[in-house]
Amino acid sequence: MKIQNYITISTITLFGGMKMVEKTRPYWPAQLPAELAYLQGEKPLFAYLEQHxxxxxxxxAYIFYGAEITWGALLNYVNRFSNYLAGKGVKKGSCVALYLQNCPQYIIAHFAIQKLGGIVVPLNPMFKENELAYYLEEAPIxxxxxxxxxxxxxxxxIEKTRTLAFNVTTNFEDFLPQKSEWKFPEELILPKQTFTDTDDFYEILQTELPYEKNEDVNIWNDVGLMVFTSGTTGRPKGALLTYGNALFKTAAxxxxxxxSDQEILMASAPLCHIAGMVMGLNTPVYTGRPCVLFTRFDPLGTVEAIEKYAVSFWYSIAPMNWAILQLPGISERNLSSLKTNLATSFGVQITKELAENWRAVTKGCALYEASYxxxxxxxxxxxxxxxxxxxxSCGIPIFETTIRIIDHETGKEQPAGxxxxIVVKSPxxxxxxxxxxxxxxxxxxxxWVHTGDIGYLDEDGYLFFLGRVKEMIKSSGYSIFPEDVEALLNLxxxxxQSAVIGVPDPVKGEVVKAFVVLHELQKDTLTAADLIQWAKETMAAYKYPRYIEIIYQLPATPSGKVLRKLLKEE
Structure with missing residues (x-):
């Protein structure tokens, strides 16, 4: 069955009430309902937390290195921190920044801000002073x-920019158990620090009374989240997302x-990153299912958590799965509780071989691309x-979502293949x-969001992501997409792992340069010249890398996304 040059689920109503949906996609799973139903109705996620x-x-609700937090305690903390924020003047539309690694304090602060109708501004905890100064100048934090x-x-x-109305600091140890079998990351065992110019998070939770009111928000119009992103060009910009955006994407x-209503979740991707936020923060609160939370990924700790808590659902980055598969004795560990593993291909592709190896080790867990x-x-x-x-591929469009492929220059829709x-429209x-x-x-x-990403839809409606317009390499008139070359190199x-960039060439305009990380046993047996020759033999003449540099590690974000711009700068 052929499809049109775009693929969607048509809807009679979009936001309110039940969605009467007509299936138009040949590959929509037969066992999956065609319409999206919200578990508690259309209301902000903090209201879901309140009901739990x-x-x-x-x-x-959450398990943090052995310390368990119940839904009742979490709600109490959120209400107390909301009261503190209200006393500082936070109200609907106020921007409050979170500069935190994964921890219970992040979750408490996120929903305390939104309970007041405020806007959460996540800032990567790896940012340094100049980066932070940029965001303080960009947004009314x-x-x-x-x-x-x-x-x-x-x-x-702050000294470089402006004084804020309030500063709060927190220590990991305030939410860690006094005794635990877990090996804590170094940053978790730093001695507790307080500052004369900040308020202490834990003290606030002990002294403030609960704030019992909820701000009346219009979930589809009021902004609850501002995520900084580069978009298609330029320095990071604040993308304004509504409470409804978060609810819709989580529910979908x-x-x-x-x-299922029996899932045990696990989260190690950064909560400050939009994907980590959906999986580690929004999903547990939406479903009411417990979540094992880590500040960052640790292969052995992940395995131990799956065994101890019978984790059934995990969102990972493909290099995480690869790292676990390399652990000595991994085939002897009991990972059979894990049933679903959504993952993102960054640096390491999710291949059939990787998925089969993962299925064998976990005794049946499916590993596949999470989404685009x-x-x-x-x-x-x-x-x-x-x-x-x-x-x-990245799969098919999710509920109430239309994806089209257009010519970047003319705007003309492209046929399947x-x-x-890629342009996207959805709630x-x-x-x-x-x-x-x-x-x-x-x-x-x-x-329609014009993504700046290049891809195509096949005849079954599956989206294949090839790269970004701004990262596209033009060589002798040919368009080369880094992800395409990387996928070939990784064979x-x-x-x-590999990462590809374009470098200037006086004849061709640009040619491909690749940075590769070799498997440990291969580091002394291959040269860059060997790899270039192999690539020349296995790729189109215009595409294969003219330069290859063997390096120890690719620069990447905390979520695992390779930073090609740093490679270009170097």
Missing amino acids: GKTKPSAT EGIIAGSEGYPQVKKA TVQANGM GLSETHTCDTFMPKDKIKFG KQGE GVFKGYLNRPDATAATLKDG HPAIR
Whole structure:
């Protein structure tokens, strides 16, 4: 059965009430309902948390290195921190920044801000003073909640920019158990620090009374999250996302991936990153299911958590799965509770071979591409049907989502199989960029997000992502997409990871340069010349790398995304 040059689920109503949906996609899973149904109706996620806190207060919400927090305790903490924020003047539309690694304090602060109708501004805890100063100048941030280990960077940034209405610092040890079998990351065992110019998070929770009111928010119009993203061009811009964007994408992801009411979740991807936020923060709160939370990924700790807590659902980055498969004795560990593993291909591709190895070690867990998405759409624009996995693709459009492929220059829609720019329309689409009307107009056109990403839809409606317009390499008139070359390079048995950039060439305009990380046993047996010759033999003449540099590690974000721009700068 052929499809049109775009693929969608048509709807009679979009936001309110039940969605009467007509299936138009040949590969929509037969066992999956065609319409999206919200578990508690259309209301902000903090209201979901509140209902869990009232209806099952003694049930476990999060487990942080052995310390369990119930839904009742979590709601109490959120209400107390909301009271503190209200006393500092936070109200609907107020921007409050979170400069924290994964921890219970992050979750508490996130929903305490949104309970008041405020806007959460996640800032990567790896940012340094100059980066923080940029964001403080870009956004009207009124206050910041920071880990004590990172506050010196915040203070330097504030000195360069402006004074905030309030600063709060927190220590990991406040939410760690006194005794635990877990091996804590070094940053978790730093001595507790307090500062004369900040308020202490834990003390606030002990002294403030609960704030019992909820701000009346219009979930589809009021902004609850501002995520900084580069978009298609330029320095990072604040993408404005509504409370409804978050609810829709969380509900759609949960339903599309067949999550049950018995799941045990695990989260190690950064909560400050949009994908980590959906999986580690929004999903547990939406479903009311317990989540094992880590500050960052540790292979052995992940295995131990799966065994101890019978974790059944995990979102990972492909290099995480690869690292676990390399652990000595991994085939003897009991990972059989794990049933679903959504993953993202960054550096390491999710191949059929990787998935089969993972299935063997876990005694049956499915490993497949999580989704395609971007900050401007609150991510998760696609999902992979479990019974019809296509390796190399990002799956099919999720509920109420239309994806088209257009010619980047002319705007003409492309037929199935032909590449072009990916454009997306759904209830997850952002409202625009903060104070950037020109950038908003260039990206958001008639409700469509022009992603700047290149890809194609096959005849079954599966999306294949090839790269970004701005990262596209032009060599002798040919368009070369880095991800395409990287996927080919990674087929070499000695290559573990690769990243590709374009470098100037006086004749061709640009040629391909690749940076590769080799498997440990291959480091002394291959040279760059060997790999170039192999690539020449296995890739089109215009595409193969003219230069290859063997390096120890690729620069990447905390979520695992390779930073090609750093390679280009070097």
